[in-house]
Amino acid sequence: MTKEEIKTSLLDIISEIVPDEDVNNLEGEGAIREQIDLDSMDFLDIIMELRKRYKVEIPEDDYPKLASMNSSVEYLEPLLANK
Amino acid sequence: MVYDAVIIGGGLSGLAAGVRLAHFGRNVCLLEKQPRLGGLNSYYTLKGRQIDVGLHAITNYVPRHIKTTPLPKILRQLRIPYNDLELFPQTISCIRFLDKEINFTNDFNFLLQEIADKFPKQIDQFVKLSKSLSGYEGYSPSKEFISSRKILHSFLSDPLLIEMILCPTMFYGSSWENDVDFPQFSILFRSLFCEGLACPRGGMRKVISLLKEKYLHCGGELKTNCQVQKLITSDNQVTQILLNNGEIIKAQKYISSIGLPETKTLCSDLPLPKKLLDQKEEARPGNLSFIELILILDTPPVNYGLKHTITFYNDTEHFLYQRPQELVDLKSGVICCPSNYQIDNPSTKEGMVRLTHLANYHLWKKLTREEYQQQKEFCLKRSQEKTLKRYSNLEKAIKAQDIFTPLTIEKFTGRINGAIYGSPLKAKDGRTNIKNLFICGTDQGFLGIIGTMLSGITIANQHILY
Numbered sequence: 001m002t003k004e005e006i007k008t009s010l011l012d013i014i015s016e017i018v019p020d021e022d023v024n025n026l027e028g029e030g031a032i033r034e035q036i037d038l039d040s041m042d043f044l045d046i047i048m049e050l051r052k053r054y055k056v057e058i059p060e061d062d063y064p065k066l067a068s069m070n071s072s073v074e075y076l077e078p079l080l081a082n083k
Numbered sequence: 084m085v086y087d088a089v090i091i092g093g094g095l096s097g098l099a100a101g102v103r104l105a106h107f108g109r110n111v112c113l114l115e116k117q118p119r120l121g122g123l124n125s126y127y128t129l130k131g132r133q134i135d136v137g138l139h140a141i142t143n144y145v146p147r148h149i150k151t152t153p154l155p156k157i158l159r160q161l162r163i164p165y166n167d168l169e170l171f172p173q174t175i176s177c178i179r180f181l182d183k184e185i186n187f188t189n190d191f192n193f194l195l196q197e198i199a200d201k202f203p204k205q206i207d208q209f210v211k212l213s214k215s216l217s218g219y220e221g222y223s224p225s226k227e228f229i230s231s232r233k234i235l236h237s238f239l240s241d242p243l244l245i246e247m248i249l250c251p252t253m254f255y256g257s258s259w260e261n262d263v264d265f266p267q268f269s270i271l272f273r274s275l276f277c278e279g280l281a282c283p284r285g286g287m288r289k290v291i292s293l294l295k296e297k298y299l300h301c302g303g304e305l306k307t308n309c310q311v312q313k314l315i316t317s318d319n320q321v322t323q324i325l326l327n328n329g330e331i332i333k334a335q336k337y338i339s340s341i342g343l344p345e346t347k348t349l350c351s352d353l354p355l356p357k358k359l360l361d362q363k364e365e366a367r368p369g370n371l372s373f374i375e376l377i378l379i380l381d382t383p384p385v386n387y388g389l390k391h392t393i394t395f396y397n398d399t400e401h402f403l404y405q406r407p408q409e410l411v412d413l414k415s416g417v418i419c420c421p422s423n424y425q426i427d428n429p430s431t432k433e434g435m436v437r438l439t440h441l442a443n444y445h446l447w448k449k450l451t452r453e454e455y456q457q458q459k460e461f462c463l464k465r466s467q468e469k470t471l472k473r474y475s476n477l478e479k480a481i482k483a484q485d486i487f488t489p490l491t492i493e494k495f496t497g498r499i500n501g502a503i504y505g506s507p508l509k510a511k512d513g514r515t516n517i518k519n520l521f522i523c524g525t526d527q528g529f530l531g532i533i534g535t536m537l538s539g540i541t542i543a544n545q546h547i548l549y
């Protein structure tokens with residue numbers, strides 16, 4: 001997947017979890033959880049949706065790398081390179 | 084085939100757990116002994132009318148823009164859009180003790196004003212109490228019982244106010260007599276007073292069909308008319324389960340929503356120490372049961388002066404929330420008028436009133452068949468006389484009626500003693516002494532429609548998904 005595709009997929013996942021939020025205005029920098037109402041259960045759901053859709057396992061120690069949109073895309077790019 | 088998970092019981096907690104597991108691709112099978120889903124809060128038809136077994140209120144109601152409380156969290160976890168529930172908020176409810184009345188709405192400030200007016204000396208302390216509750220986690224892994232009564236006494240000095248605040252939280256979710264476990268109290272206080280009450284269009288049929296469709300859509304397997312007869316264990320693991328039709332089912336993990344003592348009776352060959360939980364006292368069946376009366380009126384009850392959505396009442400000097408010495412305790416109870424939710428375009432011109440009272444399972448159980456029928460009739464009549472006498476002509480408006488006793492509850496849900504709120508001791512972390520057997524729903528510790536759904540979600544997350 002390209003960076004752009006990863007970003008689109010992430011936005012798709014987030015909007016499935018919080019359908020009432022407008023995810024298109026999410027800034028690339030800045031924590032996702034500060035921009036929209038996501039609690040810790042929602043955050044874990046993002047990780048699980050990634051696992052369900054792309055079979056990527058994200059170890060708990062790496063969760064902080066998924067804080068912002070940009071850092072998530074950076075982190076996921078090598079993992080999703082062949083998907 | 085070996086399932087990833089089998090869920091025993093298709094009540095609200097089992098369904099919610101099932102939706103989570105199926106959504107994340109787990110190979111899951113849900114087993115329900117009844118032909119219909121919903122358990123303690125299912126539905127039926129009474130002379131052509133669609134009736135809910137229990138529904139007084141969906142608690143934890145908040146408007147759509149609020150995201151941080153249990154109801155929206157649950158809906159997000161289940162991927163059910165808020166608007167699909169079509170919730171209609173309550174109008175006004177009250178707690179009435181003899182001639183003292185505290186009204187409350189879905190606006191917490193309204194309740195504060197009521198307390199300020201009616202218990203002026205207590206209001207400052209009441210505000211302090213509610214502030215401390217709003218910061219309290221609610222979930223406590225501690226297995227010890229914490230008395231809410233004691234904590235309320237440390238804030239408030241007027242015993243009447245303490246009783247009046249405890250009363251709704253006991254009726255709507257205490258498995259203990261004359262008290263509430265404090266974590267449970269804090270959840271109930273918020274869900275009834277700080278958040279609020281509502282009713283979905285279509286009642287429980289709506290809620291259950293949303294869950295069922297979601298579950299099936301995600302690929303969950305459902306077996307109704309399918310009773311689990313035995314959990315076969317070996318080496319502290321459930322190896323397989325036996326169904327009443329002789330079928331055997333195997334899974335990696337098992338989640339039971341049917342109650343702790345009820346689950347225990349299915350584990351006939353439990354290994355030593357023959358307990359499901361590591362507690363001094365083994366989980367015993369609860370003592371508290373209720374009767375529920377359903378009255379259909381020719382027009383809504385507000386036409387007879389009954390304007391409250393829910394009324395919690397007590398007509399004695401000392402309110403007792405305990406198993407009564409007689410079949411039914413009519414001195415206190417809950418009056419619910421589903422017609423008094425702010426429903427636009429209601430589907431019927433008829434009205435409905437539901438009456439709930441504490442009841443004694445063992446005394447009902449002793450009756451002969453004939454006495455049982457007579458006592459049902461007698462209770463219907465006496466409860467109406469007692470609770471409805473203040474609303475003139477209301478009794479004449481009754482077109483149809485029905486009654487559930489503790490025996491009805493036990494018969495349909497398998498809850499021992501008809502104990503709606505289950506065992507006083509809860510499996511708070513969902514674990515049992517059997518490694519791959521988990522408890523969700525009522526006996527995990529979260530109660531009511533919203534509470535048990537949250538329980539199912541949490542147990543599925545913690546023990547299977549995360």
Ligand SMILES: Cc1cc2nc3c(=O)[nH]c(=O)nc-3n(C[C@H](O)[C@H](O)[C@H](O)COP(=O)(O)OP(=O)(O)OC[C@H]3O[C@@H](n4cnc5c(N)ncnc54)[C@H](O)[C@@H]3O)c2cc1C
Nearest residue numbers: 092094095096116122123124137139140311524525531532
């Ligand atoms: C009259 C009444 C009014 C109520 N009103 C309200 C209200 O207004 N608001 C509110 O929030 N809550 C209310 N409640 C409480 C609420 O309904 C319950 O707390 C909740 O539904 C419990 O869900 P559960 O999943 O824990 O258990 P259950 O609903 O008991 O689910 C367990 C399921 O397991 C099935 N089962 C049992 N044994 C077996 C077996 N061996 N094999 C297979 N299946 C089995 C049962 O048939 C049942 O479907 C009310 C309850 C009653 C009875």
